[in-house]
Amino acid sequence: MMKRLTNILAMAVAVAAIAMVSPMAYATDTIVLADGTTLEGEIVREVNGAVWLKTTVGGLESTKFYGPAQVKEIRRDSGDEPAPETPVNRRAEAADTNARTGGTRIAVVTLEEMVGTYMSAKPLLDAIPALEEEGVDVVVLKINSGGGALLEIQRLQDAIVTELKPRFRVVSWIESAISAAAMTSHVVEDIYFMPEGNYGACTGWSGQLVAMKGRGLEEVLYSMEKASAEGRKDPKIMRSMQIDEPLSATIDDYGQVTWFQNEDGDYLVNTKGNILTFNSVDAEKYGFSKGTVSTIDELARAMGYSEYEYVGEKVDGLLFPVSKAEKQMREWREGIARAEKRLAEFRAKYDISVANADGAQDKRLRGTFLGRATRELAQIERIIRDHPNLALFQMNAMPEQVEEWFRQQHELLDRIRRRD
Amino acid sequence: MKNSRLMQALADGLIRPVARCVASAMVGSAVIGAAVGGASMLMASSPAQAGMVVSSEDELILKDGRIIQGELLEETETEVKFRIVVGSLSAIRTYPRSEVLAVTRGTEAKPESAKQPKDSMSADGSSGGPSVYVMELTGEWGRDIAVPPIRDMLKDAQQYKPDIVVLVIDNFYEDAFGNEFSDDKLERFDIFAVEEIEPLFTHEVPVEWGYEPRWVVWVKNAMGGAAPLPFNFEEIYFAPEGRMGGIGYLIYSWGTMGDKVVREKQLSLRLGHLEGMAIRGKHDPMIIRAMSEMRMEMCYSMEGGKAVLHKRLPESPNEILLTDNGTLEEFQDDMQARVRGNTNDALTLKADLAQALGVSKGTVSSIDELLWELGIQREARLLDSKSERITERWKDSLVRAERLMPKLAREYQEIQVQGDYNERRAARSRRIAKLEQLIRLIRQYEGVLNPRQYGLPDEAQMQVWIEEIKQEQIKDRR
Known part of the structure; x- marks a missing residue:
């Protein structure tokens, strides 16, 4: 119990630390919305009263649109001169200290098929030198797996937590992450879904649909509590994916989701007796996913990048360029x-x-x-x-x-x- | 109406298939400036496609912040006509002026070929309206409607570069004597039956064709394994007698095997996949869940002309029951309801209900009516689809294979290894040849023909038999 409290405190500190980072970009413009909300950032474009405001939070850039009816007042960093009608990027105008071609370098690495054989820690670890060689900043783990062996989950989680995360920003992009595949992805903070994406159904079993029980089950539940903390997720979510416990949620006016391991919340997410699998709509609604995206460019924008480069070579029939690491993974x-x-x-x-x-x-x-x-x-x-x-x-x-x-x-x- | 789905997808920023096409056109590591919106990716196309891509664009900024790039065709006080160009495909859409925040014009010239709108030129060079390929998926799901013939149909369609593909789904749903199953027949169904076929349309076509056609599904009968397929597409029409469902048995798939919690897991992951298909087609996932989850209680009410779904039993007279919990004895459909097709244990959509719920955009009794509903009955060009012939050929070849498989097995058994050395060696060679023929058949009809049905082992075991025969030959002496 104390350990879980420590985890929650650690999460709170981490969240606070992020929140304390000023959402300033390279200039500080202020817009006051019709509802009184004040936003600071860089106005990168203005057209007929509409503005595009770029903000940077925790190192992540995002640009949002505010229509004329939403904007009550604009206070500019650089006097009264409005931003041009064509998009600008002051960062690009500044001296580019990046020796590469520019922008964040993103690589998509696919984790597919059965966990333990096709989807395993070894090729993921083997991919790291190639990712480093190609100067990758962000690794997108594109997951499409129906699950597999329990024993491989810890190895995969360790590979992600101890080897990938210290080197790269790691995000998951879910086409289908069932069972061991979802449990692997759970240590990743930022999870995005494809529209058809699904995530969950993590009940451990063997043989003729015989469930894990006793100490073995308890160990897996505990292991996933730790994984939830690592991935900054409420452990109740994974618990309802593993065993038939109910899950409900309440969403406050600020979009903050509070989870309950019972049916008392405003939204019943999982009925008692059922096992939870998220679809993309619910995952986003309850803040489990950071967004639902169909393409790599939507993904990059959702991740907060306006300047980016997907690393790799084009291969007919693929949604994304194939980096050296991805080539290795396919091989x-x-x-x-x-x-x-x-x-x-x-x-x-x-x-x-x-x-x-x-x-x-x-x-x-x-x-x-x-x-x-x-x-x-x-x-x-x-x-x-x-x-x-x-x-x-x-x-x-x-x-x-x-x-x-x-x-x-x-x-x-x-x-x-x-x-x- | 032409290409409206693509345009809508573009306008909504849902351009995954297009991105595939663009990704395949990118050389090396393309830097993409995302600040100008998803459509800017088009500019990363390779020179090989330059003839089909606008080199500089006009920009349409909508009041909700969406930025659409392409070619401004016409501006009036009330509307703006805009051509969206994606790879080799263009589409025209008219936006009400009230939705438009601004229009900005590109400055560079466009390549001549890019100025030639695709919609005014057919694949064969003739001018006219949108080209329509009608693909008939008829027969037994998983047998007649299977991956190999569908691949052949898609290849046939691809040569025409159709603007619209109409998928006509009419799967047999009948017993061994040809008697049609009623709506309450809950077929043993597994999600994997549709997961082999669905990616052919949703994943392979955009990649192989280089663009995504406008998909229109016409449901005549999509029961059992076929039921989830239409959900992958946004535009669904029904035939007057059309049905979609028959998958409520999912919950009973594992009987009482093992532990309930594991059966729940199996159910949950399948529902997750099914819901994903519905979401891909922009349908409410609750509908496919009500179709496949017999425990689900669902009703709907009409509000502002639209159906609003409620995940519960009706609570007022204006709420209409769709499904109750059919696993509870007190709610199970009685014989009267089942015989009359008025069941509500699991949802089966019929034409009227499908339209009321917004799944179907309309009910049509012929392709002509469908084209009329699409608003293209006058200018549409129906392409010479060979899908029926492909299906017939496939069915014939399947019947031949079904006869051949037991025949080869019998012939294999009948080959006696006896006589002198040369006769024994020849007999062994004939046995190996029969096994190799069987292996070729198994591979050709993989997933459709099951060798075990004919008392035969799988391919791996046949390979072992071949090895045993070879080693017997080594041991043999003159």
Whole structure:
């Protein structure tokens, strides 16, 4: 309980710290809205009484439009001269200290398919040098996965929290994040949805739809409480995605959402007995997502960037340029797909070859089958070395157990080889 | 009316497919200034597309802050006519002057080809109104209406670069004797049945075609697996007898297997996917949830000519019940209601109700009527769609494959490995050849034909059999 309180306090301090950052850009213009609200920032454009005001909060720029009817008064930083009717960017006019082509460099990295095999920590960690090489500032984790193995969640979360976040701004962009995929994304503060996006259904289970129970369940719940704190989310949300507890919310006049692990809030988000999966509309309504966007440019603007560059090369058929890191990620998935198929094939062939070698009376024939078995075992070893998680998913064994299995197989082949 | 969906999407800033097209036209790392709005991305197009892209733009600023870029065609005291140009596609829209804050004109000249509006020129070079490709999705969902024939239809359509694609959905919903199921027949349905097909339209077309046509769905029968597909599109029309639903069984998909909380998870993630489809098509996700979640209580009232949905039972006489909690005995539809198709355990949309709820934009009984509803009946050019022929060919080939699969299996079994060495070797070769033929069939009809139906193993096991035969051959002696 104390730990959770500490987390909440830490969040409050962090929020306060952000709020204390002055929303000033490179000039301070002030507009007073018809409802009395005063806003400070940089007026970058004015047309027929409408203004575009750029503000910077916590290092994030955003430009908002205010129509003539909304604007009561304008106070300018630079006297009475209005902003031009065409868009300007004073930052661009200033000396550009950025040695690159300019703007924030964004890379989209896709996390797709089954968590544990295709979507795993290894390729994400392997992508970091490429992201650094390309001078990336922001990593967009575009997620489309129906979930997978529980054991990979912590590895992925660690990769994001301890390796990616210190180096880059990390955001999630959700096409579909179900179960382990949602739990992975939960450590990311800024989550955006695609219109068709969905996020949740995180109940742990195995076999014939048997739910996790007892200590195992409690450990996963606790783990996701920590993940919620890391991602600055109310832990009640994830809890209703994991177990069938109700969730409701109240939204005050300032848009602040208060969550309840019961049905007492103004909005019933999850009925008791159900498991929560957010769609894009509800995720945005309840402030779980920062916005719903269809394109990378909408995403960049939603993230607060007016000057940006998506890193990578164009590939026909893709929504975004492919960076070196993304290329690696795609190659990883292709490699896994090939490896999965080949592993099953080599294992079957290996079993046949060993059985034939073992049963062969003729020494030369035995040698032939032993040769085949040795080659097939080497292929299996190579695949497991490159894709260790396949040991679990295809051979139903932990990596150390697979090592033992390899040792036993080499001994078996030696025994057959030495037989007269 | 032409290209109004695209224009609306542009005006709303919902230009994902266009962005794909633009992204594919970008070379290397394009710097994009976002301050001028999403449409500015068009300027990042490659020289290869330069002939189709306006090099400098006029700008229309709406009072709600949206900035639309393209070509100013006409300005009057009451309206502004504007051409939006996106990649190789342009669309014209007229905005009431009352919505317009300002119009600014670009200065650079436009390439000649960019001045040629696409809507005045058909793909075959003839002038005329919007071109319309009618794609008939007819037959059994997941079998006749499957990925391979739809891909062929889309290829056929692509060659015409149609402005509008009309998807006619009319899936069989009948028993083995051809008797039509009633509305209350709750088919065993899984979301994955539609998730294979839907991306062909929503993901592949914008990418493969380089633009997104205006999709219009005409629902004749979209029951069971077909029911979610129309929701992906904004413009839905119904046939007078049209139906959409039959997926309320979802909640019972897992019976009493395992723990309830895991069954709830399975249901929840599927509902999340279904709702996503509805949101993509700009429909209220509550409607598809009422269709697929038998427990859901929903009613509606008409307010200002529009249906307002309420997630509860009616509380006043002007609220109309759509669905009650059909899992509770006291609410289950009785036989009288079921026989007459007046069920409310799970939502099945019919023409009138679909229109009342705003899902359907109208009820039409023919393509001509549909074109009339779209306001293009006079100038529309119906393209020579081969979709019916493609479907027929696919069905025929499927029937042949269904006959061939057990025949090959039988022939494989009948090959006896006996005789002298050469005869044994030849027999083994024939057995391998039969297995390889079967594997080719399985691959060709993957997801449609299940080898297990014919007592055959999957491809992986057949590969093992082939290996066993090869090793038997190694062991064999003359």
